[in-house]
Amino acid sequence: MAGARPGDDRTAPLVHTAGPTPRSATVLDAAEVSRALTRIAHEVLERNKGPEGLVLMGIPRRGTHLARRLAERLAQVEPAFDAEACTGSLDVTLHRDDLRRNPTRTPEPTRLPATGIDDATVVLVDDVLYSGRTVRAALDALSDLGRPRAVRLAVLVDRGHRELPIRADHVGKNLPTSTAERVFVHLAETDGEDAVLIEGPTERHAEGEER
């Protein structure tokens, strides 16, 4: 389940009501987020042996912003890559298998590059990889839109706990977590700053294991 997306109103609000504010720690700061994205951009190009046929599809909402940033970095390295024309946004809401376990979500727009995705190498971009269910939904959504030559997955944070046989091709940071912890990705576009934060279980919840 998408517990990895606090700050995103599609998920149920955190239960902060009892006990003091949970502790949260910064895992990546703005410079580290930027370095991770630059590295991923180079990895994507290396893997693809150049920018030919590359299409970046971000999963709303933070994945869409990350895809745009990756595309800008690709264009810096390879001026032949047209960042605007090769970037899109892929809403997966209508393909999710956990709709009935969550409050009703409002679908976000899907935008395809003008050239479509047929025979392209599509790089799916998301902020956090957790259960893998979002990615599964994305693969289904993608197959309704066309037939890519290959699909790759790039994520800023992989926090483990997969429920499906899915792995990322490009990872900004592997972050071992417990399921009781929550991972926040903040981006300048949506949250005013670039950072990845990890938040422990609430004090009350963690009382027993506190030092």
Place this chain on the structure above:
Amino acid sequence: MRHLLSTADLSRAEAVRVLDVAEQMAATQQREIKKLPTLRGRTVVNLFFEDSTRTRISFETAAKRLSADVITFSAKGSSVSKGESLKDTALTLQAMGADAVVIRHGSSGAPLRLARSGWTSGAVLNAGDGTHEHPTQALLDAFTLRRHLVGGGPGGGPAADRVGADLAGKHVVVVGDVLHSRVARSNVHLLHVLGARTTLVAPPTLLPIGVETWPCEVSYDLDAALRGDVQGPVDAVMALRVQLERMDAAYFPSAREYSRRYGIDAARLALLPPHASLLHPGPMNRGLEITAEAADGARSRIVEQVTNGVAVRMAALYLLLAGEDA
């Protein structure tokens, strides 16, 4: 939302949300593969006690595009014509496991009765009840108006310009058989909630008792309303069908007189500002409330309304059936 019974129950936020979801649903209907897996395994029953073409087909298409199973039930040719009651019909459908019931009924309040009675556990969607309400029609009208009047302008710019927007400040003239029209009633409430002004135009005989308490203005003079003399410049005109099948008495002297005073023709459309749209919920009586020239003209959004109806009904089914509270 648990049921969709009446636009009078909708808040502004709920109504805008339906329009926003419909916007995304409409986008999916532009694709080569229009079917989505969203409501796979859910069952939608279309329960039609009254004749209908577009509403029934529209709901059926919407449910199928979301991968729900659809059972269509028409009163004609069913046990209803043998005298089975609404209750027994509903209990039968419940026993078959309906997740949603789309109901059209000749009696005002039948959908509410179904929703409150406990006869069915599914969501109830009102597809027109007597002379009461037809909420999905009003929502698709509002959706069509928003596409043409907000953001990108005629034809609609990018959807992002309209998401979250209402119809604040717009002015819609609704002309025709208001007395028998559930479409008019639903539209008056919805347009009011969305911040638009409505002017109802009809002969006094075709206005319901109590219309003065509705959130709208009433006029008997169509030309004055179209010229903007009643509530200012007009952004859209909606012609209502003259419901001859419901008319048990003489409501106007002759069809010819009606169409001369209240029919929409090209000359009347010329009184409107250039951007104004023409809507009609269908089916049309061409030559009575609307001329063929007007219905097929450049301002007409009548065919587009049918297309938008599928997207709006997909949104309604999605919002009622997809979440955990459904």
